Structure formats: structure tokens, C-alpha cells
Amino acid sequence: MANTHNANPVDNNWDPPPPYEAISPANLNTADLPSSCVPPYPAAPLPEVLTTNDGRVDVRVGQRFSRNVEWLMRHSSARQPTDERETSRQRLRPTWIIKLNIVIQVVGSRGDVQPFIALGAELQKHGHRVRLATHSTFEHFVANNGLEFYPLGGDPAELMSYMVRNPGLIPSMKSLRAGDIQKKRAIITQILHDCWQSCIEPDPRSGEPFVADAIIANPPSFAHVHCAQALGVPVHLMFTMPWTSTREFPHPLANLRYSGSDPSLGNLVSYHFVKWITWQGLADLINGWRKDVLELDPVPATEGPNLAETLQVPFTYCWSPALVAKPPDWGSHIDVCGFFFREPPAYEPPADLVEFINAGDTPIYIGFGSIVVENPEKMLSTLLQAVEVTGVRAIISRGWSNFEAPGNLNIYSLGNCPHEWLFQHVAAVVHHGGAGTTACGLRYGKPTTIVPFFGDQAFWGSIVASAGVGPSPIPQKSLTAENLVDAIKFCLTPSAATAARDLARKINRESGVRAAVDSFHAHLPRNEMQCDILLDQPAVWRIKRGKTIVRLSKLAACALVSEGRLQRKHLKRLETKPIIIDIRRWDPFTAISSASLSTMSGMADATAGIILDPYREYKRHRSISNPEDTPTTDPQTGNPNHARQMLLLSVISLGKFLGRASRGALLDLPLAATEGMRSLPRLYSDPVRNQNPIVSFETGAAVAWSTFTHGIYEGVTDIFVHTYRSKREQGALGVAKGLTKGLVSLTAKTGSATMGLVAYPSQGAYRGLRSGFKRRVWDRIWESRWVEGETLLGREVCDVERACEVFDEAMCSREV
Template identity: 30%
Template sequence: MKILLLTAGSRGDVEPFVALARSAEGRGHQVRLGIPDHSGVNTDGIDTVSLHMDFAQLIDDQGVSPRAAARTFRTVIRPAMGRLLFAAVQQIVTFAPDVVVYHPKILSAPVAANRVGIPSVIVETVPSVSRTREFPAPYITPVNLGPLNRATYLAAPLAALMFRSGLDAAFKELPPGPNRRGGQRVSMIPVSPQLLPRPHDWPPTVHLTGYWDGKPAPVGADAELEDFIDGGKFVYAGFGSMKAGDARERGEIVLEAARRCSLRVLVTTGWGGLDIPTTAHEDVLVRESVAHDHVLPHATAAIHHGGAGTVHAAARAGVPSIVVPFIGDQPFWGHLLHRRGLGPAPIPYRKLTADRLTDAIGKAGDCRHYAAQVGERVREEDGATAAVHVLENLAG
């Protein structure tokens, strides 16, 4: 089977697709993976193509501020999305796959797949498309609205209207003629049921597979990091791609709170979410990034922004999460982990203080035993293989 995988976004949007690609190839399928530029994810050995959009550069230029995004929507974001949508359609036409598996940002994928008569599968890295009464759309609100929850999912299709011109340009690459109908719509959700139990009202076409976690990447020699890990209790702190607000002030807050709790701190600066003064002492180690699967099992807690990838990495490691959400789905994950007993209540980044973070670190200690139990169950999952089985059954 020829499988085309198309994804867009930051590292957390790319890593699950890489894991799926490797799993599918391991079962003998031919895979092509379309990803954004400079994702920072190891794709060695995979047939990989660029979708001509650089999310890292977008964030570096304007951070994650909604105001900045609104100011640059016409001049930067809409043209960038246009290139992405166009490249996705080109790959569907030239690769001629048997099935297209796509991230929700690839708005052109389902229409293009339907036009050429092949099935398409949407990958909800965040469960924001498949409607349910049990919780609202994660990008809308983390507050349960009861009977109004299903209505919140109606906002998702509006995104296509914002990029109508880019979609129209992309569809010109398609062969003429009517749609050939590639089959029923199928969704795959790469989320652990240990974190999100399957809602009762999802239809059978929605597959909660478990997280798509690839084989751990080889860890390069870093004697200083190994010595730090072996040197006593520490917390991990990293905010990934969340470049917003005062990163230096956040760094100082993290250091102060950890020291109040007599803990050392391993900091990852990511794309600019944290900045640590050069005068930091021996109880602090700073890296741009680290392998979560190598580091987190040794930490007492993980302080992070609440991206889906980091949420699952911490859960898999069996450590509590202290979520400091910035935008999008992050408040959803923060509140979900809190409800599941895997961390204290989230602290929005604008409300982060040393006092609040110190209190959260203390409360995280009460979650350690249960987090370790959940970690054992999450490590037993093989979501990527389950997802490949869904695709094989779909191709039938």
C-alpha cells in the first residue's frame, strides 16, 4: 500500500507522523512523508518531502501572540498557508497514493483525495474535530459547557473560509472531472486512552489509537547531562516553541521556585520559551533541547507548556506535569491532566509567579505515585501499530 502522510506545525505535530511512517514501513508499506521545513525531527531513512512552510521561522519572527498573527495574517500567514496547501495537493497528484493521512491544518487534503478517488484519514493530534457531548472543542474552551459542548466543534470548518483563495489555487492542480468519492471519512486520534477515555458518543469511524511514539532516538554523548541526571533530584522545565512574553523573567521564576523546593532544574530553551541568565549556578543545567524519553523518567516533575507531545512524554515517563499553557489546546491538556490526577491545576503563563509555581511543585509530589502507575500502562501501548492496522483495514 502507498501511504501519503501530510503534517504541519511544530515538532509536536511532526513527531507522531514520523512514528507512523516508521511503523508503516516496518510492515512493508511504501510511505512518503510531507512535513514543514526545519522541524527539528529526525526523518533519516524516510522518503520525506517539504511542504514549503517554515513554522519555526514564523514563530521566530512573531512569536505565538494572537495579536501578531492578526497583524501579519494577510502578508505572512495566508501566503505561507497557500504554499502549504498547494504543495499538499501536488504530492497527492504526483505520488498517487492509495490513502492520504493528514493533519487538520492540511485543509486541501480531503478535497483533493476525494477528487482523485482515494480515501483520506484526518489525524486529530488534538481531539478537536470529532464532536462529543463529553467535552468542548479544545481550541475553544477548557470549561465543560454540558449540552453546548457539541456546538463548539462547529467553529473548526470555518478555517477553510479564511484560506479560500489558497485552496482555490491549490485545487487547480487537480485533474478535471467530478469527485470520484474515496470512501467514508475516518479519523484517527493519537492520544492515550489513559489520558483521555474514549467518549461514548464517538462513532466507529473515530479511532482512539494511543499515542504514536517512535523508537527513541540515539542519545549523543553528553557527560555533563549524565552527571546532572545522576546528581540528585531535579525538575525539568521547557516550553518548546512558545516564544511569548518575557522569557528571561519566566526563567528566573522557574529557578526561584525550584530552589525554594530544594530541587535542581534542567532547562530547555527550545525556540525561545525560556531564557536563563548566564550567572546560573551549578544547580541548573541549560540545553536547547533534550531527548524526553531519556531525561523525564529521572525528573521529579515536568514543567511545560502543555503541547500534546510533551504531555504524552511526561505521562509515558510516569512523572507529574505542571502545565503552564500559552495558547490553543494547551489549557485543555492542562485541565485534563489535573482532572486525571496527573498534575496540579495549570498556571496560565501570564499568571506565572514564583509563589504559584512553588505551590504547584509541592502539589505535583502528591501525584507521583499515580503518575508512575499511569506511565506503566502508557508504555504498554503501541499507538502507531494500531494506526497502521486502521489504514490496512481501510484499504481492505
């Protein structure tokens, strides 16, 4: 952080609060609720979603709406509780020998970047090549810690400044007039582009080729899942605040007021609304980037907000489970591993600081990091009054607000100092509640008072209070000398000190970074990623002869080609973790309606383009030929080349119209009806069988046959199964209910099975055909991987002769 002696906010040791909202507002998927159900209550107005002056979303859910939501949730599938076996999985440290190229994408402040420095160092111990992609501001910070650096757009100082000017999600009129929103959207667009480049570009310093074999990211980087889909590699999210829907506590960015009878459901709803707000502001940027850069289909509006949860992307939360335990409704793909602590930096404190610490009673620490207080003089006066009334000695950090305390024997004005050293020499800490600063204080057993300004800081304040290691958080707008005095007195009580020491002991027994690396390894598809020739290398190619498939790494493929064992043209791209984004369906009626609406919307856009695109071209050509827009006739309007261009644009739009109509009639509508019928049993709590991803005609045909065989069998037998179960549970009344369920199941499952014989192979054929046109991105990935393989072959020791022998044996003996 900046202070009076260091004007550069980069070269410092502060852990500023993570400006999550500065990059994102945040996301909800209303598709989680089965829209075909009609609850037994009258239609209710939607919840009121407002923004507060602390950067959170004020969600007010009325009684009628909450009753409808509760009814719908009771009749939809609930998330399975945590598997007991995952506890033992976390204890075991699986042996991992595959050396990967890992890119870590982090957007935020230094407090966001710092935990991933520790993570990257631990990953390197396993032989991985680690690239940390973040803002250029942190290049030296990353490089000095021995990690490869790749620059992302955006300036954290500007982002923090934006948050100070606009603590809520809705910007002020002053920011709108200044064009802040356009600037922010431009920054996000640049970040998306740079995140993709960080996956495939050579090292900016050395020029060494690099293609990511796996991606680790924090959610505000936004590009993670999409880059992973384009590459076909695993992605793993890690974060310092809750981002996954749960019933245990509300979203940290939501100020929830829920009127329903089930408060836990209100917590769940808060995540959906916050996520929905984010997606509305980012959908066009992300989908435009997917189409133009990654050559991927746009993410459907119903899937975008909850994409990571729908795909069950592995998620690691880097806070102590002793402080916030893993909620029971989080699945086995989510881990809470502990705080990510870096190695304490070397630090030589100034003599006057040491002298002050040793001059009397142990002082307390007060500091707000990178927060720029609106009225620093008033805030400082409040702090000094509280210190005087309590009679404590205090170290007050200048921070970005540049607090300058007058000469006072009981006050020390602190400039640049790492918390790891300082917090070992204070009795208690008062700060803004940034995740990193909170973790550091608790690590050293210091009672904590949190004065939240915006974002997740209030969440950490409430967590600290619930753990008994601090008082209830004091929002900065409500801070007075009187309530700060009470807070400091609470922190100095023996009970608070004891609770803080007990919590510190638990935290220090954990190894958050090591557990996170184990979690990362445990969620990787080891069998798909391992080269069959060089077992410590990741596979990126596959070669198939008959039924035999061999997976090859970059190094192995280059070695075999150099020896003439195979040709480059025989290598096929291997996706170790393919990502398929499908639209979830709940019943055939809403599915067909939604598909029909989407088809008609696409046809309408194409129809408008038949007329509008030639007209826009005419206007563009006229403006070029007659820039002063004089009333004279444009002499070029009769140009045959220009006329042909206008006609071509009209024909292209006509082709889009016919293509969209054909796709809707032959593919989208049959598939929607099939998926709607297949998903219908979920509405009465009947399990629905999962399907394998459909990426080609072959996989589509396999899914069709599997759906047909299981659908026909289950549809017929469900009549007897449901009738028997309901009779056993409810007697004669249950017979009628069970028979009704059985008949619905018979209709839905056999209908889905029959239509799926056509719909699923057609979907596979379409996706296979589409993938054949995505040559620009795939060719670049292919070439980058080949160049990296050649570099490895020229640098690393490889027993080429032995590799050829293993390859020959595999091709002769293996059948997959």
C-alpha cells in the same frame, strides 16, 4: 530547538508544541441544525465570538440562543453511539497483504512530524511504500528515519514566530501593516499546491514514479479530502488533539461560556463555531485551488466547515485512551489508538549533565521548548524563585527563549537533549503542554505541571489535572513564583507520583502506532482496492466486457498489455473510494430557497460579467498600449482583434448566464425539492434511508428507482405504522399525532419518490458530462500510473504467463 550552542533549530531533539493555529485558525457547520424548524422561543442574537490572548476562541452563548439550539438539536437526528462491535474489531489485527503507495501529509512543527515518523516506519513493515510530505526544514529528519520525503511550502520557524506575535486568531495591527496575513495566505496556497504534487510527482531524489493509493494527513494540511477526491482514493486523518465534534468536552481552541441548560450541547457547539471561523478564512483559497488545479467543483458554503465529519472520513487520534477515552458519541469510523512513540534516539549525555543528576536528590525539569517568552528575564526570575523556595534541584532548558541561569549548584542549564532520555532521570516536569512533550512525560510516569501559552496546551493541562498526575494548569500570564511553588510541591507528593506511575503502566501497555496502522487498514475498502490478478497489488484500473469487471493493478495492466491480452485504450480509471460532496437538505422549503438564491447569485455574477469583463479587457489593453496613461486617444481601440476579444468575453458571460439559469431550473431546483422532501422525516426523528453516490446517469437512474420503490411503499405504510406506534405510546392523543406524522410522511416520501425519477438521473447525467471535461488532471494521473507500472514491470519479478492465465479465467467466469 535552538539554544546557545546550536543556532540551527532543525538538528535537535525537542518536541515543540504543535502550532495548529499558526496554519489554521479552525471550523462549524450551522447546516447541522435543521433550519426549517421554528423553535418555540423568540429569535435570539447570535453567540458572541471573540479571541483570547492564548490563541483560543472565546465563545459566549446566551440563554435564548442556547434554548433554541437545544430545541433544534432534540428534533434533529442524533449521532449513533459507538458500536459495541468496534471494540472487537480494534483487538483483531487483520491480515493486510496489499502493498500501497501511501503519502502522509503533515503541516506543523517537529512535534507534529515526529509521530508520523513512527507511523511511517510501522507502515513499511507491512510492505507499503511511504512518502512523508512536510516542510523542507524536516527533510533530513525524515530521510534519516528511512522514509521517502516530499517538500511542502511553509517554514515552521516563521509560523511559530507568527504565533508568538499573534497568539489570538485575530492578528494585531502591527502584523496587518507588515502584511503577515497576505504572507500566511500565500503559504497556505503553496501548501495546497504542494500537497497535490506530493500525491502524483516522482520522488525528488531518485526520480522514481509515485501515485498515491491512499492518503494519511493531519487536519491542518487542509488538502487531504480534496486530493483524495481528485484521485478517487481513501483518505485517513490522524491528529494529536480533538478535532471531531463531541458532547464530552469543548474544542481545545474554544474558551466556552455556555448559558444553556445542557452543558454537553455547549461543548458540541464550540466545535461548530471554531470550525466555521476557519472555513471563512480558507474557503476562497481552497475552492480556487480545487477549480484551477484539481478541476473540481467548489465546496458549498454549508458543507465546507464540517466536510470531514459529513463524509465520515476515518479518523485516528494518537493519544492514550487511558488518559482521554473515546467519547461515546464518536462513530465507529473514529479510533483512539494511543500515543505515537518513536524509538528512543541514540544519545550520549555530556559528562557534566550526568554528574549533576547524580550529585543529589533527583532534579525536576523545567522547559518551554520553542515558545519565545515575551520577557525571558522576568520568567527566568520567577522560575529561579520557585526553585529556591521549594528547595529542589532543577534542570532548566534554555529553549528558544534562551534562558541562562546564573551559576547555582542546584540549577543546570540544558541545551539540546532528547526528552526520551532526560525524562527518565527527573522527578517531575514543568512545561508548556505541547502534545508530544506531555505524552513523553506521562510515558515515563512523571508528575506534570503545564504552563499553557496558547492553543491546545490548556486542554492538555486540564486533562493532566483531571487524571491526578498534576495540578491545574497555570496560564503563563498568571504564572507567579507562589503558584509555581504550589504546583511543584503537588508534583512531588506521593499521591501524584503514584497516579503518574499507574498511568504510565497503562500507557506502556498500549501500542499506539501498531493500533493506528490496524485502524488504517480496517477502514480501507479492501475489496475495491485488491487487484484480481496480483493479489498483493492495489487496483487502479478496471476493464469491463459485458457484465464482467476485472480490477487491475499498475503492474498487472502493463504485463497484460505487453503480452497483447488487452490494449491501453480499454483500461478505465478505477476510483477505489469515490468522494461525492452533496449539499445536505433538511426540508423542501429551505432547500428550494437555498437553491434559488444560489441560482440567482450565479446569474447575477454572469450578468455583471457581460459588461464588466469587456470593460476590464478594454482597460487592460489601454494600459498596455498607453502605459503612461496620457490623455491622448488610444490608437489601438479600433483594432478589430481587440474588439473581437471584448465581444467574445461578453458572449462567454452570456453563455454562463444561460447555463446557470438552465442548470438552476432543470437540475438544482428539482433536486433540492426532491432531497428536501426526502430529508423531511428526519425532523421528527424518522430515519432517512442512505443513498449510493451518484456519479453517472446509470447510478442516478439506480438511485431514482430505489428511492421510488421505497418511497412509495414507506409513504403509504407510514400512515398505519406511525398511528399504531403513537397510539400504543400515548393513547388517544397519540392517534392524532401519529396520523399527522403519517400524512406528512406520505406527502414527503411519495413526492420525493416521484420527483426523483427525473432529478436523480439528471444529476447523474450532469456529473458524468462534467467528468468528461476534467481531462487535464485525469490524463496526468493516468499517465503517471502507467509510467509507474512500466517501472515496476522492468524491476519486479512478475509471472506474466500466470497473470495472463488468471486474467483469461477471470474474464470468462466472473460476473459483477
